[in-house]
Amino acid sequence: MSILFKNVKELVLEVDEFLSTVEQGVLIFKQGVYNYLDKEEETFFENIKNIERLEAVADKLQRKIDRELYLHSILPQHASDIEEMIDKVDEIIDVAKESIYEFDVEIPFIPDVLINDYKRLVDASVEAAAAVFPAVTTFFREPTKVKGMLTKVYFYEKESDKLSRNIKRKLFHDMDELKLSQKIHLRYFALHIETISDKAELLADFLSINALKFNL
DSSP states (O other), X not given: OXXXXXXXXXXXXXXXXXXXXXXXXXXXHHHHHHHHHTTOHHHHHHHHHHHHHHHHHHHHHHHHHHHXXXXXXXXXXXXXXXXXXXXXXXXXXXXXXXXXXXXHHHOOOOOHHHHHHHHHHHHHHHHHHHHHHHHHHHHHHOGGGSGGGXXXXXXXXXXXXXXXXXXXXXXXXXXXXXXHHHHHHHHHHHHHHHHHHHHHHHHHHHHHHHGGGOOO
8 A cells, every 4th residue: 555545545534534524513502402402401502511612622523634735745746635525524513613603692482383393494505515525535535426426405595595584574564463673683693593505515526627637
């Protein structure tokens, strides 16, 4: 086994570990939002701690990957592309952590009539992220297959957009009992959740454009 091949194999395994950590963080984010909506305070705060821990682990792995890319000159022709891709993956868990923090800090009042709408939104947004992670793994192994794996990402991103618009429409068209400030606040949280799918879409766009030129 050549040193280059060995280093590439180790890099791919580290990226897999990084992806697994980010994916766990996104799933914890979903659980945390559900906890908040279902008024499960103890589990909600436990999941905040969990996502903090996972985000810290992801940051550590990201730094390790970046360092080894340049320290060992692994795939120098693709190093900047890999670094950019890793950054886009990391943005997903960063946004998830910041979003769950906002629930903790601002304590939005979400009427019962909207709880299922927010659950459906977080489901779709997280599905978009979950669908893009396998494509990142394939990016290193069979890059020509990546583009065909991204259909679900775009589907769930569009679904998130639609569900977020529906929440906003209900807020501003149907819920006269709420103050304007409350409506704006709840719209803000729909946007927070939707951002997960937006970040997944940006990563999917990057993979689609760059996969075909990535040849190990």
